[in-house]
Amino acid sequence: MSERKKDFLRKIVEEDLQKGKYKEVVTRFPPEPNGYPHIGHAKAISVDFGIARDYGGRCHLRMDDTNPETEDPKYVEAIKDAVTWLGFKWDGPVRYTSDYFQQLYDYAVELIKMGKAYVDSIDEETMRELRGTVTEPGRRSEFAKRSVEENLELFERMRKGEFAEGEHVLRAKIDMASPNMKMRDPLLYRIRRTPHYRTGTEWAIYPMYDFAHCLSDYIEGVTHSFCTLEFENNRELYDWILETLKVKPPRPYQYEFARLNLSYTVMSKRKLLELVQKGVVSGWDDPRMPTIAGYRRRGYTPESILTFCEQIGIAKANSVVDVAQLEFCIRDDLNPKVPRVMCVVEPLKVTIENYEGDVEWLDAPYYPHDVPKEGSRKLPFGKYIYINRKDFEENPPKGYHRLTPDQPVRLRYAYIIRCKEVIKNDKGEVVEIIAEYYPNSKSGQDTSGIKVKSAIHWVEANHAKSVELRLYDRLYRVEQPESIDDINPDSLKVVKNALIEPAVINEKPDERYQFEREGYFYADPVDYTDEAPVFNRIVTLKDSWAKKQQKQKPSPKPQKEPAKPQPKGDELPPMDTAQKERFEGYKALGLREEIAVTLARDEALASFFEKAREAGGSVETVAKLVTNEVARELKKEAALSFGPEQIAKLAELLDSGAISTRTAKEVFEAMTQSGEDPETIVEQKGLRQISDPETLRPIIEEIIAQNPQNVAKYKEGNEKLFGFFVGQVMQKTQGKADPKIANRLVKELLKA
RNA sequence: UGGGGUGUCGCCAAGUGGUAAGGCAGCAGGUUUUGGUCCUGCCAUUCGGGGGUUCGAGUCCCUCCACCCCAUCCA
Numbered sequence A: 001m002s003e004r005k006k007d008f009l010r011k012i013v014e015e016d017l018q019k020g021k022y023k024e025v026v027t028r029f030p031p032e033p034n035g036y037p038h039i040g041h042a043k044a045i046s047v048d049f050g051i052a053r054d055y056g057g058r059c060h061l062r063m064d065d066t067n068p069e070t071e072d073p074k075y076v077e078a079i080k081d082a083v084t085w086l087g088f089k090w091d092g093p094v095r096y097t098s099d100y101f102q103q104l105y106d107y108a109v110e111l112i113k114m115g116k117a118y119v120d121s122i123d124e125e126t127m128r129e130l131r132g133t134v135t136e137p138g139r140r141s142e143f144a145k146r147s148v149e150e151n152l153e154l155f156e157r158m159r160k161g162e163f164a165e166g167e168h169v170l171r172a173k174i175d176m177a178s179p180n181m182k183m184r185d186p187l188l189y190r191i192r193r194t195p196h197y198r199t200g201t202e203w204a205i206y207p208m209y210d211f212a213h214c215l216s217d218y219i220e221g222v223t224h225s226f227c228t229l230e231f232e233n234n235r236e237l238y239d240w241i242l243e244t245l246k247v248k249p250p251r252p253y254q255y256e257f258a259r260l261n262l263s264y265t266v267m268s269k270r271k272l273l274e275l276v277q278k279g280v281v282s283g284w285d286d287p288r289m290p291t292i293a294g295y296r297r298r299g300y301t302p303e304s305i306l307t308f309c310e311q312i313g314i315a316k317a318n319s320v321v322d323v324a325q326l327e328f329c330i331r332d333d334l335n336p337k338v339p340r341v342m343c344v345v346e347p348l349k350v351t352i353e354n355y356e357g358d359v360e361w362l363d364a365p366y367y368p369h370d371v372p373k374e375g376s377r378k379l380p381f382g383k384y385i386y387i388n389r390k391d392f393e394e395n396p397p398k399g400y401h402r403l404t405p406d407q408p409v410r411l412r413y414a415y416i417i418r419c420k421e422v423i424k425n426d427k428g429e430v431v432e433i434i435a436e437y438y439p440n441s442k443s444g445q446d447t448s449g450i451k452v453k454s455a456i457h458w459v460e461a462n463h464a465k466s467v468e469l470r471l472y473d474r475l476y477r478v479e480q481p482e483s484i485d486d487i488n489p490d491s492l493k494v495v496k497n498a499l500i501e502p503a504v505i506n507e508k509p510d511e512r513y514q515f516e517r518e519g520y521f522y523a524d525p526v527d528y529t530d531e532a533p534v535f536n537r538i539v540t541l542k543d544s545w546a547k548k549q550q551k552q553k554p555s556p557k558p559q560k561e562p563a564k565p566q567p568k569g570d571e572l573p574p575m576d577t578a579q580k581e582r583f584e585g586y587k588a589l590g591l592r593e594e595i596a597v598t599l600a601r602d603e604a605l606a607s608f609f610e611k612a613r614e615a616g617g618s619v620e621t622v623a624k625l626v627t628n629e630v631a632r633e634l635k636k637e638a639a640l641s642f643g644p645e646q647i648a649k650l651a652e653l654l655d656s657g658a659i660s661t662r663t664a665k666e667v668f669e670a671m672t673q674s675g676e677d678p679e680t681i682v683e684q685k686g687l688r689q690i691s692d693p694e695t696l697r698p699i700i701e702e703i704i705a706q707n708p709q710n711v712a713k714y715k716e717g718n719e720k721l722f723g724f725f726v727g728q729v730m731q732k733t734q735g736k737a738d739p740k741i742a743n744r745l746v747k748e749l750l751k752a
Numbered sequence B: 001u002g003g004g005g006u007g008u009c010g011c012c013a014a015g016u017g018g019u020a021a022g023g024c025a026g027c028a029g030g031u032u033u034u035g036g037u038c039c040u041g042c043c044a045u046u047c048g049g050g051g052g053u054u055c056g057a058g059u060c061c062c063u064c065c066a067c068c069c070c071a072u073c074c075a
Helices: A008-019 A039-054 A073-085 A097-113 A124-130 A148-160 A209-220 A229-244 A269-277 A292-298 A302-312 A323-334 A502-506 A544-552 A577-588 A593-601 A603-615 A619-635 A644-655 A661-674 A678-685 A693-706 A708-715 A721-732 A739-751
Strands: A026-029 A058-063 A117-120 A169-172 A187-191 A205-207 A224-228 A253-257 A347-352 A360-365 A376-381 A384-388 A409-411 A416-424 A430-437 A458-460 A465-472 A492-500 A512-515 A519-523 A534-539
Touching: A008 A039, A008 A224, A008 A253, A026 A039, A026 A209, A026 A224, A039 A058, A039 A073, A039 A224, A039 A292, A039 A302, A058 A073, A058 A097, A058 A209, A073 A292, A097 A117, A097 A148, A097 A169, A097 A187, A097 A205, A097 A209, A117 A148, A148 A187, A169 A229, A187 A209, A205 A209, A209 A224, A209 A229, A224 A229, A229 A253, A292 A534, A302 A323, A323 A519, A323 A534, A347 A492, A376 A458, A376 A502, A465 A502, A492 A502, A512 A534, A577 A593, A593 A603, A593 A619, A603 A619, A603 A644, A619 A644, A619 A661, A644 A661, A644 A678, A661 A678, A693 A708, A693 A721, A693 A739, A708 A721, A708 A739, A721 A739
Parallel strands: A026 A058, A224 A253, A347 A430, A465 A534
Antiparallel strands: A117 A169, A169 A187, A187 A205, A347 A384, A360 A376, A384 A458, A409 A416, A416 A430, A465 A492, A512 A519, A519 A534
16 A cells, blocks of 8 residues: 555545454446447546455446336457556456346345335336426325235336336335435336346346446445545435345445546547547547547546546536646656657658768667666668658747757757758748768767757658658646537648658567657557558647647636625524523623624523523533534534533633643533533543643753754744644643743743 | 535645644745755735624525536436
């Protein structure tokens, strides 16, 4: 397990393991085989498989195939491929919810026998009406009154296929008025006459997600069932089913985390499907698609996607991760791994006038000085070469480091050249450069003494191979694309005749390369042939020059909207008469307004306060304890383990100066746990306040002696450190130091 | 609107009453035969807003605001 800060799911797992709730952690990745997995699934895979791996547990791969209308074996293959490609191994065989249909059916029968499920026979529309809305309760269908026997018989006949689709459904009998819509007698089974891709026509009924999922988890011995946020409402049902069936423990629990969203990307199955169907992309594995197959074909490595998933973390806030983070991960992964070669994307011919004789073969390493890998190739150099069109400028902008009529440049691994003449066509476009090279400037043995601003890449004309380049860019032009209108029209540029050095084709040292100064490229696994090589651009290199150029131009930066003024929030809804009466009473008692309001508005709080007040302690202290501490406990569902008298006693302890406010919180905490009297807790734990400066002084001196840097920083004016020192004193005294005295002393001693 | 969630830097994200982690992006310098990499430095007096409790609050209390999810016989 790495040192990385643990996410909240791992904390839960760790705690459960520690408490002995489970002997071993079992998770599952449960996709429905109705579409191609995308990078959002990669995150889920990384969570499900990663957590199991980190805690020595197992992760199952389960096809959640309860809807015969949308599922297909080709998707199960795609899912298996994706998991395997990412480097994970599922425990045991691939599992299928459809394997549990019989067990699930038996559970349903059990529910019916318990009177907790019934066959409903109303039509869909009526059912919707009866369900009510989020604000209005629903009403139970008249069929809910059916006897257990009738339900059993009907359900059996449903299974046998004696009814048409929609004629009957099986529903749980829970609560039609539940504020959670998922609990309003949810469907458990529906009739479907479509053959299932695995069970064929064996079943005429199919379980719904909520019924099948929790039980499948249970059947498999899953301990932690991780899913995305939109299932939070379903958790209550998940628990209800397992609890109602009284399954033998241990049983699984569901936890939710936020799904992945990426900027400049769509993730929904529907929108992805639309891209494919409308031919916006070439298929599910189009390198611009956020599918695993797409990234894979683009040339992304599994490692890069996994580190990405680790980097973005696991939390519960809906968020959109910047696609730049993913791009960083692939660059970072490839940089130390892949060979550098030269490829000219937009060739511009250069004739080196003073170069005589045949082609010369130079030695060129495949890896730069900072990559500790061995390997090199022979690189032809001759009179005729090509450079990239963008590496020559007749009228260069300021800061341009490449070839110009007055600026020489180094040809990487070769010689320095100088421009002698620019040849143009009738349209005025540069078509060729006549140059001159310096024979004594050969790379590695340069004695010319010429200083150049940069080195550019090039290829020798007669040995270069023509290749096809597919330059991919973001599929969408807006950060949060909505529709197909947001497509980036330049997401793919095909360059038919780029020129590449021969070793890449002849030697094939790798399948991924860095084309120097151009980007990372991948030999397309589908279309590449020796006769017609095709490379996909995985990602560009970072380009600080281009960035600088762009900033020169007046970029119409989208103005950030000015912070919307928030209502002051100091106006509360009006109090009713009872509240008002209490409020006035409390104010008369001398309580400050804010506290009086809080107390007055909450009846439970108010009655607790009044009882405590009668039992003792100063009104003010009691009121503060009740508003700030008791309020928290009252919010919890569990009954209070302490009464008003104890709060009164706590207040007295505080009033008399026997304990500090900090200690009071600790005592209160102990009271909520044990329900003991505050005095008992104070005595048992020895929590009486230390107010004697002479007891505190040596402690503070020690702290000061132990933290010379912080003392220095404090003296330099870092006032925040003051809190640090007081904190140390409080910690060393287990919170018993009188903070006011500690403060005074710290200030005093720090000055010395 | 009833219920369930979430708000910490431009984007992610730690943080559980005691000096606001880290990554990406950005900025500035250095190294460099890739305008890449690498290195160094900078980048939240403040945690959605307002109050309160406390010696001390991103963390506790009250309250307001914003956003997401739930009314498929989908998962």
